[in-house]
Amino acid sequence: MFETESEVLDWYERQPRAISPDFLAGIRWEEVKSHPLNPAFVPVLHYMRDVESYTAVYYRELLRTPTGRDPIIRKFMDRWGVEEMDHGALLNRFMEEAGVPTSPRWQEEALASIPLRYTLENYAAMLVTNRFGRSFSGTHMVWGAINEMTTLQAYRRLWKAAGHPVLERVLRAIAREESAHGKFYASIARLRLERSKFTRGLARFFVERFWGPVGQGTKPRSEMDYVIGALFGGGDGLGFFDEQVSRRIRRLPGLAGLETLTRRMAESGARA
Numbered sequence: 001m002f003e004t005e006s007e008v009l010d011w012y013e014r015q016p017r018a019i020s021p022d023f024l025a026g027i028r029w030e031e032v033k034s035h036p037l038n039p040a041f042v043p044v045l046h047y048m049r050d051v052e053s054y055t056a057v058y059y060r061e062l063l064r065t066p067t068g069r070d071p072i073i074r075k076f077m078d079r080w081g082v083e084e085m086d087h088g089a090l091l092n093r094f095m096e097e098a099g100v101p102t103s104p105r106w107q108e109e110a111l112a113s114i115p116l117r118y119t120l121e122n123y124a125a126m127l128v129t130n131r132f133g134r135s136f137s138g139t140h141m142v143w144g145a146i147n148e149m150t151t152l153q154a155y156r157r158l159w160k161a162a163g164h165p166v167l168e169r170v171l172r173a174i175a176r177e178e179s180a181h182g183k184f185y186a187s188i189a190r191l192r193l194e195r196s197k198f199t200r201g202l203a204r205f206f207v208e209r210f211w212g213p214v215g216q217g218t219k220p221r222s223e224m225d226y227v228i229g230a231l232f233g234g235g236d237g238l239g240f241f242d243e244q245v246s247r248r249i250r251r252l253p254g255l256a257g258l259e260t261l262t263r264r265m266a267e268s269g270a271r272a
């Protein structure tokens, strides 16, 4: 375990990229069409691709908050932002190779489809954030940890369920990077939560009150529910989520016994 935030950043910066030029050159795109892709997973790929590309929006928003002005987090975010955009681009390439219709302007179109309500809510959230200042960065870090871990587990579920070897290869590489993101967020979160009771209370309050599956607010609820249902539906999927994500988050200071995450996933999957 890390003792300072600089150690966390040093660790992160020492991780080689899983999506390296060598990795990209070795992907057998020409084999994509030799394996069937269950059409039930096409909306899942679309959703994940778009949510990856929304990182550009979060990045810009975070820069305007105390979290984005923190030098350690800022250094992490500069690499993180690039990696998430690469994930979106890779998923899009896979869809193209699989013959799924995609638009050359998919990034602009995905951004344009974010509802105005989300933009306004974020503006309001930013005003709140700036009032709480540095204490709120702890909440951002918990939030980031939850979302990175959820994304990682979603990719694992997807490659197992889809049974497509090229997709699996791509998703395993993306998952390695998501895993490093999750570890960065969770490690910084732990250090900040340990330090302050106020930060612990704030983080717990915001997660219990507002957390929803990744993409909530930016994507229509029906699409989110479909993805959650497809990947984490049924008792087995929820058990997996609880074990892999909720249990880890419950180990952070101040978050023992947190039921919110698994419950919101269950509610979303049940609506699908």
Ligand SMILES: [Fe+2]
Pocket: 052, 083, 084, 087, 151, 174, 178
């Ligand atoms: Fe990603």
Ligand SMILES: [Fe+2]
Pocket: 084, 148, 151, 177, 178, 181
């Ligand atoms: Fe990530």
